[in-house]
Amino acid sequence: MQFGSEFVYLRDHSEESEESVDEAEEARAFSKRRHSGRDDGKTCMLDILDTAGQEEFSAMRDQYMRTGNAFILIFDVTSRGSLDQAGSIYEWLLRIKGADHVPAVLCGNKVDLSAAREVTAEEGRQVAQQHGLSYLETSAKTGQNVEEAFHDVIRQTPRDGKNYKLAMLGAGGVGKSSLCVRFVQGDFVEDYDPTIEDSYRKLITVDGIPQDKLQKKDGKGKKKKKAVGMSSSTPAVRAKTKSKKKTSSSGALGLFGRLLGRSADKNSSDSSDEEQQQEQTMGNEHSDSSDSSISEEEEQQQLANSLADPESGAVNRQKKIVKRKKADGNVALLSLSCLEDETTVMPRAPPSCAECNAVLSHLSKIINGEDGQPGGWHCHFCNTRNDGIEEKDIPTEGTAEYVLAPADTCTNDLSGAGSGASPETQGVVVLCVDVSGSMGVTTKVPQLQAEWKAMRDKKAGKEYVTRLECMTAAIARHLERLELDTPNRQVAIVTFQSHVQLFGDGRYPPTDVTGDTLNSYDGLISAGRDLAEKFELQPIKDSLGTLKEKVSQLSAGGTTALGPALAVCAGVVADKPRSEIILCTDGAANVGVGDVRKDPGFYKKIGDFARSHKIVISIIGIEGENVALEQVSAAAATSGGTVNILHPLELVRQIRQIAQNNLVATDVRVTLMVHPALVVERNDEERNDGEVSHRIEVDVGNATKSTDMTFTIRQRASNIDPNMAAFPAQAQISFTRKDGARCLRVITMETKATQNREEMEKNLNVAVTGLAAVQRTSALAEGGKNDHAKTHLQNVERLLARGSVGTSQKEEHFIFLEENRELAKELSEQRRGPQTGASADQRFKNLYKKKHASVEQFLGGKKKGKAVKGRITDKKLNQQYYDYEYQPEEEE
Numbered sequence: 001m002q003f004g005s006e007f008v009y010l011r012d013h014s015e016e017s018e019e020s021v022d023e024a025e026e027a028r029a030f031s032k033r034r035h036s037g038r039d040d041g042k043t044c045m046l047d048i049l050d051t052a053g054q055e056e057f058s059a060m061r062d063q064y065m066r067t068g069n070a071f072i073l074i075f076d077v078t079s080r081g082s083l084d085q086a087g088s089i090y091e092w093l094l095r096i097k098g099a100d101h102v103p104a105v106l107c108g109n110k111v112d113l114s115a116a117r118e119v120t121a122e123e124g125r126q127v128a129q130q131h132g133l134s135y136l137e138t139s140a141k142t143g144q145n146v147e148e149a150f151h152d153v154i155r156q157t158p159r160d161g162k163n164y165k166l167a168m169l170g171a172g173g174v175g176k177s178s179l180c181v182r183f184v185q186g187d188f189v190e191d192y193d194p195t196i197e198d199s200y201r202k203l204i205t206v207d208g209i210p211q212d213k214l215q216k217k218d219g220k221g222k223k224k225k226k227a228v229g230m231s232s233s234t235p236a237v238r239a240k241t242k243s244k245k246k247t248s249s250s251g252a253l254g255l256f257g258r259l260l261g262r263s264a265d266k267n268s269s270d271s272s273d274e275e276q277q278q279e280q281t282m283g284n285e286h287s288d289s290s291d292s293s294i295s296e297e298e299e300q301q302q303l304a305n306s307l308a309d310p311e312s313g314a315v316n317r318q319k320k321i322v323k324r325k326k327a328d329g330n331v332a333l334l335s336l337s338c339l340e341d342e343t344t345v346m347p348r349a350p351p352s353c354a355e356c357n358a359v360l361s362h363l364s365k366i367i368n369g370e371d372g373q374p375g376g377w378h379c380h381f382c383n384t385r386n387d388g389i390e391e392k393d394i395p396t397e398g399t400a401e402y403v404l405a406p407a408d409t410c411t412n413d414l415s416g417a418g419s420g421a422s423p424e425t426q427g428v429v430v431l432c433v434d435v436s437g438s439m440g441v442t443t444k445v446p447q448l449q450a451e452w453k454a455m456r457d458k459k460a461g462k463e464y465v466t467r468l469e470c471m472t473a474a475i476a477r478h479l480e481r482l483e484l485d486t487p488n489r490q491v492a493i494v495t496f497q498s499h500v501q502l503f504g505d506g507r508y509p510p511t512d513v514t515g516d517t518l519n520s521y522d523g524l525i526s527a528g529r530d531l532a533e534k535f536e537l538q539p540i541k542d543s544l545g546t547l548k549e550k551v552s553q554l555s556a557g558g559t560t561a562l563g564p565a566l567a568v569c570a571g572v573v574a575d576k577p578r579s580e581i582i583l584c585t586d587g588a589a590n591v592g593v594g595d596v597r598k599d600p601g602f603y604k605k606i607g608d609f610a611r612s613h614k615i616v617i618s619i620i621g622i623e624g625e626n627v628a629l630e631q632v633s634a635a636a637a638t639s640g641g642t643v644n645i646l647h648p649l650e651l652v653r654q655i656r657q658i659a660q661n662n663l664v665a666t667d668v669r670v671t672l673m674v675h676p677a678l679v680v681e682r683n684d685e686e687r688n689d690g691e692v693s694h695r696i697e698v699d700v701g702n703a704t705k706s707t708d709m710t711f712t713i714r715q716r717a718s719n720i721d722p723n724m725a726a727f728p729a730q731a732q733i734s735f736t737r738k739d740g741a742r743c744l745r746v747i748t749m750e751t752k753a754t755q756n757r758e759e760m761e762k763n764l765n766v767a768v769t770g771l772a773a774v775q776r777t778s779a780l781a782e783g784g785k786n787d788h789a790k791t792h793l794q795n796v797e798r799l800l801a802r803g804s805v806g807t808s809q810k811e812e813h814f815i816f817l818e819e820n821r822e823l824a825k826e827l828s829e830q831r832r833g834p835q836t837g838a839s840a841d842q843r844f845k846n847l848y849k850k851k852h853a854s855v856e857q858f859l860g861g862k863k864k865g866k867a868v869k870g871r872i873t874d875k876k877l878n879q880q881y882y883d884y885e886y887q888p889e890e891e892e
């Protein structure tokens with residue numbers, strides 16, 4: 001548990017809790033803060049993207065290559081093949097940039113492994129020279145030349161404000177992540193999951209940046225736009241860039257690190273028109289105007305425009321003074337990833353306060369009996385006396401765990417990784433796949449991507465792929481992963497179009513569910529139950545072949561019986577707790593139950609059913625089409641599943657990423673209590689103003705590594721004692737551990753209190769306060785309170801601007817400003833009126849992502865590095881991933 005400031009802030013009655021703000025001035029000040037004052041020519045804010053080494057079927061490489069302005073190109077000196085790949089990647093980069101040189105440094109990494117060298121320093125240098133690059137021999141393990149590599153590339157890169165977008169490129173396993181972690185954190189992590197993408201930010205000082213790389217201003221104070229390496233663009237590229245105006249989206253994308261999420265959004269509208277997509281991105285490149293490089297003047301204009309009257313469209317340039325509440329750091333963060341960490345397990349049941357249910361903690365006042373032994377305790381929250389404890393019941397530190405019910409002896413291993421886990425206890429994975437007509441719609445593969453694939457596979461790359469092809473490729477990969485990860489798990493396939501088809505594990509002919517049954521909720525559930533009895537499912541280690549075969553044979557046509565399919569799936573696994581239904585769809589339900597126009601309540605109902613049967617429903621939607629996400633997502637939200645809306649070309653990559661965000665616990669319930677003089681409220685939900693309490697309970701369902709919940713703490717107006725030096729807080733988290741044991745984790749801590757605003761502001765935890773603001777703002781916006789949301793975001797931004805004084809606070813403030821911009825854009829769009837169809841889905845998705853943001857996104861370099869522990873999975877899984885590089889995709 002962390003707080004937004006080291007101090008709980010108690011408002012001093014004499015304090016002016018409001019400030020007068022000139023809205024136009026505020027916009028200008030905000031922009032100034034983003035560009036953070038004068039450029040000293042050596043302070044650099046690096047936004048580093050650690051990319052995936054393996055080429056998956058992704059349009060995103062093109063995107064980050066276009067958007068990045070500096071590159072570290074890495075090979076492994078113990079692998080000659082990786083040097084060849086580095087060369088090819090650089091050539092590809094030049095083609096994408098339309099340039100004959102791009103700022104980059106070639107790094108021969110792992111030089112500490114001298115005995116295993118396959119590439120000499122001389123050979124590395126020669127290849128670098130051939131491409132006109134500088135060369136460094138690095139070791140992430142010893143730290144040799146790591147800082148030098150980053151500084152070297154910065155010195156080559158034309159400066160644009162203080163911001164640099166730097167991408168790490170290279171084949172899989174060469175050390176891209178390790179070099180990032182070494183650079184931002186100064187550590188070496190022995191084992192990593194292969195990276196999909198990760199991003200880091202770091203504020204550094206680089207001496208000796210040559211004059212010609214420093215930012216220049218022309219006479220009017222406008223920045224001179226100089227695209228990286230544009231001097232020798234290919235004619236085709238030049239023709240396009242010339243005719244291209246800057247698009248409105250170009251200046252509003254977020255951090256480079258989240259380029260991928262955002263640009264996938266962009267793709268949704270562009271994918272139907274490859275030409276337009278190319279033009280847009282080329283346009284961005286030409287003006288070099290990815291988000292953080294937008295000029296201060298342009299940004300101020302944009303912000304001033306955002307103050308336009310939504311009715312008339314006229315810009316309100318008049319001074320408008322408004323009263324704004326001063327924000328504070330009274331927020332708390334609870335990261336449920338902590339449930340994975342081992343902690344002290346207490347020997348007996350948790351002693352809890354008879355009055356307020358707080359659990360005995362290291363802060364409780366112990367009452368010794370006549371024998372001098374502990375016999376009772378005074379509750380730290382309500383001061384009630386409780387009896388009946390022994391010495392061994394008293395935790396010695398802030399975190400303690402209690403086992404409420406042990407794991408089943410036959411193992412309930414949630415992860416299924418234990419090879420002894422029996423199929424019955426692991427639950428079934430049901431893939432519920434949309435094969436309606438719209439899944440036959442094609443997406444054009446980006447030209448350069450197709451060429452790259454063709455070059456690599458030595459045969460013609462495909463120009464178009466259908467959504468179904470993208471989906472089935474992603475499912476095939478997912479099945480392979482499941483087979484390695486959880487070999488005993490059973491997997492079933494259900495498809496839907498005008499009717500529902502159950503394929504089981506692919507060994508049987510399909511069974512259809514059709515006709516009137518499609519309109520009967522109960523009928524569908526029992527049809528599912530009946531079918532489950534008929535089909536015996538084999539574990540995936542035996543059924544992978546038949547499952548993959550069935551998936552590859554699916555074809556698209558017909559309408560969308562999505563609701564009936566979900567109900568059948570729920571019936572199939574109703575008696576198999578811990579099952580997961582993964583719904584893969586691209587369209588709004590329009591047949592039978594769950595028709596989004598007539599029966600939107602269905603999704604909450606099926607979610608409730610799933611939850612009560614310990615089943616999780618997750619949704620993977622294809623963007624660009626109307627999935628009616630706002631309704632359908634209720635099934636996932638209620639059952640604790642995830643919702644993702646993805647670009648078709650990103651499905652393979654993203655499904656893997658989703659799978660990496662492993663569950664840490666299920667059936668999670670959180671109780672957070674603070675001192676009775678305070679009240680605590682959720683940030684991710686609209687509040688019911690009538691009910692406030694110092695204790696809050698949240699039914700979380702599933703917790704993943706990135707489940708970060710934030711809460712706002714307020715003081716009760718009346719009963720506060722300003723002399724109280726510290727305030728206790730306790731989180732009680734009950735959950736089912738991966739091995740099936742039911743546990744209670746209790747985290748208790750105390751925060752100092754202050755009435756001095758300055759003291760609170762100076763000690764802000766910027767990442768926590770920023771995350772809390774973003775979660776709260778998104779929840780307000782989702783609940784239609786747009787203006788309130790906007791004001792809240794601005795209030796917190798002013799607080800963070802005042803409080804960000806140290807380097808890491810400044811880094812995190814910078815990150816927050818970027819988040820703030822993305823969210824502010826979403827809020828301005830909402831002012832234009834309600835959205836429908838695919839754009840409503842898009843908006844829902846954007847706000848959903850913000851509402852479920854995790855603190856890792858808000859952490860500056862060093863702290864983020866600390867959060868990166870070895871993300872170790874099975875070596876076999878990693879190998880499987882790397883193997884894809886060398887296996888050409890099967891083409892028809």
Ligand SMILES: Nc1nc2c(ncn2[C@@H]2O[C@H](COP(=O)(O)OP(=O)(O)OP(=O)(O)O)[C@@H](O)[C@H]2O)c(=O)[nH]1
Nearest residue numbers: 053110139140141173174175176177178190194195
């Ligand atoms: N001895 C040694 N091992 C290294 C060095 N750099 C990375 N490794 C190891 O090489 C393996 C792969 O490193 P990563 O940093 O994950 O490589 P990557 O390029 O990010 O890999 P992908 O994310 O899969 O593309 C890990 O086991 C690292 O510990 C190094 O300088 N010396």
